[in-house]
Amino acid sequence: MTTGTTAATTPNLGIDLGGLKMKNPVTVASGTFGYGAEYSQYFDIGRLGAVTTKSLSLKPRAGNKPPRLVETPAGMLNAIGLQNVGIETYLSEKLPFLRAKCATIIANIYGHSADEYVELARRIDSEGAGDAIEANLSCPNVHDARKAKGAVLVSQDPRCVEEYTRAIRAVTKLPLIVKLTPNVMDITEPALAAEAAGADALCLINTLLGLAIDAETRRPRLSNIVGGLSGPAIRPVAVKMVWDARRAVKIPIIGTGGICQADDAIEFLLAGATAVSVGSMNFRQPDAAIRVLEGIEDYLLRHEIENVSELVGAMKA
Template identity: 45%
Template sequence: MSVSEALDMSVRVGGLVMRNPVGVASGAFGYGEEYESLVDIDALGALYTKAVTPEPRAGNPAPRLADTPAGMLNSIGLANPGLDSFVADKLPGLRARRCAVIVNVAGKTEGDYIRVVERLEAEDGIAGYEINVSCPNVAHGGLAFGTDPAQVERLVRAIRGAQGARSPRRPVIVKLTPNVADIASIAKAAEAGGADAVSCINTLVGMVIDVKARRTVLAMRTGGLSGPAVRPVGVACVYKASRAVSIPVIGLGGISDADDALQYLLAGAVAVQVGTALFARPETPSEILAGVRAFMEKEGVARVGDIRKMLA
């Protein structure tokens, strides 16, 4: 066996074992269909789906995208075909995947989240749930949940209660927003509610103005900032969250190459997700995995989970 084959790249989140730490982030990969010819989806550690809400959502009015230095601003507004169509049209394809399929769940009310999870509990082919309490682009729900520790704890407890008798139960990952003063307190609230992991970060609230037209570029005026510009914010959030809780932290925000991913792993993340970088370079996740493996070989690290012990 070569040294490289001996590396343990596996990641444990609750009862789930992902075969490697590199996933694709919610909203940047749809349900995988568009990327089929571009990415070896089965080789990913995890695929986080676009948000699923109880009813179909058309999303926000256009323009919904704006360029920014080293990033982009979006106000998609959780556009998705809704729960019934997800189960009927998207889940069959996802079920055939060999990577962990994590469904990103969103809603306007606590009841919305419960409805989605309860229904999906009856379906096979889902490895876990990522609870989006951090979308800045919706009028109700989203950020309103994710900035209040008491609400986060209550929501996670309710979602736990909605899970069936499946054993092992599917992990609940709570996706946190960086738009707060103290991300550690929100991570602790998720843990107290029974979350198996937290992921951070979702996008940062931003605005771009077209000076000539004296208008905001986005029809919704504000949007969520993503891409390399947000990476230092994400790395700091992972560092703070991972020191506040004993559940695993999954890192994302502006990851474009292996060094970016290693920053997150050194900061305390057990795994990473690639979002905006996929739009320009769909091969990014496989390059990151190869780069992380090369780092481990060079540094003599046998288990990817040990990287987070290496920060001086």
């Protein structure tokens, strides 16, 4: 509620994301922040609402061959291919650092089958290796068995979203966030499927599929040929998808896509996101997420808003 009189009151930034208590609504997008250590020289990562890890798989992955990144107008295309240290190394080498920094951890997981997601979720849960689980059902850069059969990303098929979410839900009581792809006609279909299967929250959006070709060599600029587009170029698409999903589901949403500064994050909140994650901007400005957080606090003070949650879905149409 707007008080109109208490401009100097410190606003309440805390949120509840489907059971995950966050001290503020700002996290970082999976794959753009490593496992936190890389960024802790720039700021205290424990100040973030949560640290979201790079997608973890059962075995370490080397990812795709270079070139895996290419700059595009107002964004970038990546085809990293889920390079990650694997769950064992995460548990032994990365987790202790995150815990020592008192970070709230969203452990992002990726599997090649529902069984692999289940195994990863079990490990995260039983080892206390995350405060929430984010299931990446939407990575565009891996060639798995499903795609080889001409299938699609898991989250392009609402039935698969339901099947995978239900399977993961059955093995963990941790807050479960399902991360969806924007490469669909209607985001409300996978969003509703995730909610029906027991997801506690959604993360929208992963990258948009894209292709960049070098005109001189006539070759694709990425070894994987296609990649995922991220950065400011995708922000209006992401904000619209959050707005669409917000009106379809009751569970909270993390808004992601091209957030560079506080105003961008506030756009997502106004569209209906409860939390936001800063992604590609971390590469350009390593302390971007903390600047976004400070900017949100300034905005609340300037507008004399007591609770950040008052902004959620508060767009004036």
